[in-house]
Amino acid sequence: MLSVRDLDVFFGDAQALSGVSFDVAAGGIVAIVGANGAGKTSLIRTIAGMHRPAQGSILFNDVDIAGWPSHRVCNLGIGQVAEGRQIFPTLTVGENLEMGAMLPRARRKRAAQLDRVFAMFPILKERLRQTAGTLSGGEQQMLAIGRCLMGAPDLVMFDEPSLGLAPAIVQDVLRTIRELNREGLTCVLVEQNVALSLKLADRAYVLENGRVTLSGPGAELLADDRVRQAYLGM
Amino acid sequence: MWSIYLNVVTQGVLTGLVYGLMALGLSVIFGVVRVVNFAHGEFAVIAMYAAFILFKAYGLDPLIAAAPIALAFFAVGFVLQMVLINSFVSRPEHEQFILLVGLAIIITNALLMIFGPDAQPTNLPYAFDSYLVGPLIIDKVRVYAATAAVAVSAALFAFFRRTRTGAAIRACADNLIGAAVVGLNVKRLYALTFGLGLACVGAAGGLMVTIADATPSLGPAYTLLAFTIVIIGGLGSMSGALVGGVLIGVSEALAGFVIAPSMKSMFSFALLIAVLVLRPQGLMGKKKA
Ligand SMILES: Nc1ncnc2c1ncn2[C@@H]1O[C@H](COP(=O)(O)OP(=O)(O)OP(=O)(O)O)[C@@H](O)[C@H]1O
Ligand SMILES: [Mg+2]
Numbered sequence: 001m002l003s004v005r006d007l008d009v010f011f012g013d014a015q016a017l018s019g020v021s022f023d024v025a026a027g028g029i030v031a032i033v034g035a036n037g038a039g040k041t042s043l044i045r046t047i048a049g050m051h052r053p054a055q056g057s058i059l060f061n062d063v064d065i066a067g068w069p070s071h072r073v074c075n076l077g078i079g080q081v082a083e084g085r086q087i088f089p090t091l092t093v094g095e096n097l098e099m100g101a102m103l104p105r106a107r108r109k110r111a112a113q114l115d116r117v118f119a120m121f122p123i124l125k126e127r128l129r130q131t132a133g134t135l136s137g138g139e140q141q142m143l144a145i146g147r148c149l150m151g152a153p154d155l156v157m158f159d160e161p162s163l164g165l166a167p168a169i170v171q172d173v174l175r176t177i178r179e180l181n182r183e184g185l186t187c188v189l190v191e192q193n194v195a196l197s198l199k200l201a202d203r204a205y206v207l208e209n210g211r212v213t214l215s216g217p218g219a220e221l222l223a224d225d226r227v228r229q230a231y232l233g234m
Numbered sequence: 235m236w237s238i239y240l241n242v243v244t245q246g247v248l249t250g251l252v253y254g255l256m257a258l259g260l261s262v263i264f265g266v267v268r269v270v271n272f273a274h275g276e277f278a279v280i281a282m283y284a285a286f287i288l289f290k291a292y293g294l295d296p297l298i299a300a301a302p303i304a305l306a307f308f309a310v311g312f313v314l315q316m317v318l319i320n321s322f323v324s325r326p327e328h329e330q331f332i333l334l335v336g337l338a339i340i341i342t343n344a345l346l347m348i349f350g351p352d353a354q355p356t357n358l359p360y361a362f363d364s365y366l367v368g369p370l371i372i373d374k375v376r377v378y379a380a381t382a383a384v385a386v387s388a389a390l391f392a393f394f395r396r397t398r399t400g401a402a403i404r405a406c407a408d409n410l411i412g413a414a415v416v417g418l419n420v421k422r423l424y425a426l427t428f429g430l431g432l433a434c435v436g437a438a439g440g441l442m443v444t445i446a447d448a449t450p451s452l453g454p455a456y457t458l459l460a461f462t463i464v465i466i467g468g469l470g471s472m473s474g475a476l477v478g479g480v481l482i483g484v485s486e487a488l489a490g491f492v493i494a495p496s497m498k499s500m501f502s503f504a505l506l507i508a509v510l511v512l513r514p515q516g517l518m519g520k521k522k523a
Contacts, residue, residue: 048414048415049414050411050414050415069419070414070415070417071417071418071419074416074417074418080415081409082412082415084411086409086411086412087412088404088405088408088409089408089409090404090408090410091401091405091408095404095405096405097399098398098401099401099402099405099412099413099416099418100416102398102402102416102417102418102455103417133469135323147416148415148416151416151417189370213272
C-alpha cells in the first residue's frame with residue numbers, strides 16, 4: 001500500500017532523514033521505533049506532505065506522492081494523528097470533527113463517519129459544543145483520532161498517540177488502534193512505549209539518526225538483543 | 235446645550251461604525267494570515283475613487299456601489315494573496331513590511347497621477363437631509379452608511395461562525411500544523427481571508443465617500459486609523475474592531491467639535507496610548523498565554 005524509497009529530508013543544512021526505505025502492507029500495523037530526534041515525526045510529516053523531500057519516492061497505491069501538498073495527500077486517504085494532537089483549541093469539538101471531513105473524499109461520508117466516531121468515543125458527543133481546548137488530554141487525543149477518522153482514511157499514521165496520557169488511557173488508545181486495524185485500517189505507529197508497539201505491530205523499523213538500522217517482524221525485534229538494550233532497558 | 239454633545243456623539247458613533255468595518259478587514263487579515271496589510275488605507279481610498287467614478291459617470295448611489303466594489307475587492311485580494319503574499323507569509327516580517335508598504339506607495343502615487351491631489355467631493359442629492367429624533371438631528375447619509383457597515387460586519391461574523399469554510403479559516407488561525415494535518419488547503423483559505431479583508435475595505439471605502447471627500451493623501455491616514463482602531467479593540471478580535479471604530483469615531487467627533495477638527499488625531503492617539511498602558515492586549519483582545 002505504502003512504499004517509501006531512499007528518502008532524504010533536510011532542514012536547512014541539517015539532514016533529518018537519509019535513505020529511508022520502508023513498506024506498509026494493506027491491513028497491517030507497522031511500528032517505527034527510535035530515540036528522541038531520530039526523525040520519526042519528520043518521516044511521518046514528509047509522507048503527509050508537510051515537508052518536501054530532497055530525494056526519494058513515496059508510493060501510495062503505486063502513485064508517487066513525494067512533494068505533493070498535504071491537502072492532496074489527505075484526499076488520497078492518508079490520515080495522520082499528529083504528535084502533540086494538533087487539535088483546534090478555540091473551535092468546538094463538533095467543528096474540530098468537521099474539519100477532518102473538508103476534503104472531497106470525505107464530504108459525502110460525513111454523517112456516517114460521525115456516527116462511527118460517536119460510537120467509538122461517546123464522550124465526544126457529550127462535549128460536542130464545548131471548545132476543544134477545555135478537554136482533558138485523553139479526550140483531546142480521542143478528538144484527534146476522531147477528527148482523523150472523519151477523513152475516511154485508508155492509512156493512518158499515529159505519532160506518539162499516548163504521549164502525556166495516564167497509563168489507563170494509554171491502554172485505551174492502543175486498544176482503539178488495534179480495533180481500527182481489525183476493521184481494516186492500515187496503521188503506522190510511532191510510540192514511545194516500544195514494547196507495546198512492537199507487540200502490536202506486524203512489522204517494525206528502527207530509526208537511528210535518520211537512518212533505518214534494523215527492521216523485521218515486531219515479535220522478532222522484540223526478541224532482538226540490540227533492541228532490548230537500546231529501547232527496552234534490558 | 236446637552237443635545238449638541240449628544241448630536242456630536244451620535245455622528246461619531248455612525249462614522250465610527252464605517253471606520254470599524256474598514257478596521258475589521260485589517261483585523262481579519264492579521265488574525266488569520268499573520269500579515270499586516272500596510273496598504274489597508276490605500277485600498278480604502280481606491281474604493282472611494284471607484285465609488286466616486288461610478289457616481290459621477292453612471293449616477294450610481296455609493297451605498298449601492300459599495301456592493302460591487304466589495305466584490306471586486308474580494309477578487310483582487312484573493313488573487314493578490316495567491317500570486318504574491320502567500321510566498322511572503324513565512325518570510326521575515328521586515329520583508330512583508332517592505333512588500334506591503336511598497337504596494338501602498340505605488341497605490342498612492344498612481345492615484346495622484348490619475349486624479350491629482352485635490353479632494354473630489356461626491357455631491358449626493360440627499361447629502362444634507364437629516365432625521366429629527368427628539369433633540370437629535372442625524373445626517374441621513376451617515377445613518378445609511380453605518381447601517382450598511384453593520385450589515386456587512388454581521389454577514390462576516392455569521393460567515394465565520396456559521397459556515398464550514400469560516401470554521402476552516404478559524405482553524406488555520408488556531409493551529410497551522412493542525413490545518414495541514416487534516417489537509418486544509420491553507421493557501422486557498424488565506425487567499426479567501428485576504429479577499430474578505432479587502433472586501434471589508436472596499437465596502438467601507440465605498441460608504442466613506444458619502445461622509446468624506448476622496449483624496450490620495452487619505453491613504454496613509456486611513457492605514458494609521460485602521461491600525462489605531464485594531465490595536466485599541468484588540469488585535470485579531472472582530473468585535474474589537476467595531477468597538478474600536480466607534481470609540482475613535484466618537485473621540486474624533488468630540489475633539490473636532492470641542493477643540494478643533496485638526497486636533498482629532500491627537501485624541502485618537504492619546505486613546506491608543508491609554509489602552510496600550512492600561513490594557514495592552516486591547517479592549518476585546520485576549521491575553522497571550
Ligand atoms: N521544522 C524543523 N526545522 C528544523 N529542524 C527540525 C524540524 N523538525 C525536526 N527537526 C530536527 O530533525 C531531527 C528529527 O526530528 P523529529 O522530530 O523527526 O524526531 P522524532 O524522532 O520525532 O523525535 P521525538 O521522539 O522527540 O518526537 C531532530 O534533530 C530535530 O531537531
Ligand atoms: Mg516526534
